Amino acid sequence: MYQGHFDLRDGVVSAEAWVKTMEWEGLGKYLMAERKAWKVKGVLAGYVQKWGSFSNTAVLEAGHLVPTDQAVYSPAMTEDWVLDKGVFAIEQGEDSASDFRAAVGNQ
Numbered sequence: 001m002y003q004g005h006f007d008l009r010d011g012v013v014s015a016e017a018w019v020k021t022m023e024w025e026g027l028g029k030y031l032m033a034e035r036k037a038w039k040v041k042g043v044l045a046g047y048v049q050k051w052g053s054f055s056n057t058a059v060l061e062a063g064h065l066v067p068t069d070q071a072v073y074s075p076a077m078t079e080d081w082v083l084d085k086g087v088f089a090i091e092q093g094e095d096s097a098s099d100f101r102a103a104v105g106n107q
Contacts, residue, residue, distance in 0.1 A: 001055070002077065004062030004069060005046065012058045019056065026051050036087045038077075045073040048087045055081065055088055 003015050020031070030051035038048045038057065046059040057077060062069035080086040 002057040002059055002066060004064060004066045005058050005060045006063045006069075007066075009064050015056065024054075026054065030054060038087045040073050040076045045070070045076070050088065052090065 001015065001019075003010060003012050005012060020027075024030075030049070033049050033051045035047050035049040037044055038046045044060065046057055048055055048057045050056070059066050059070055059073055059077065062073070067074040077088075081088045084090060
């Protein structure tokens with residue numbers, strides 16, 4: 001999941017509030033997870049908080065249309081997430097088997 005830092009429609013604060021309402025076994029651990037700085041080519045691109053297979057990214061200097069506002073950061077974020085690398089990689093000790101999709105489907 002991602003939001004542009006300047007998104008007034010579905011921004012960071014409303015997304016974080018929505019996440020807290022989900023019924024998901026990994027929610028407590030996600031909420032305790034460290035929010036990490038995410039860089040692209042050495043430049044701060046945003047912040048990522050994740051647990052297991054769920055990640056939430058705040059993309060800096062972007063509004064509602066992140067791919068348009070951040071044409072460099074957006075594909076880098078998608079690539080790192082798909083390839084499970086950088087701050088998007090599942091770390092040892094995280095529950096990689098968490099079925100986040102099932103939790104979202106129950107909402």
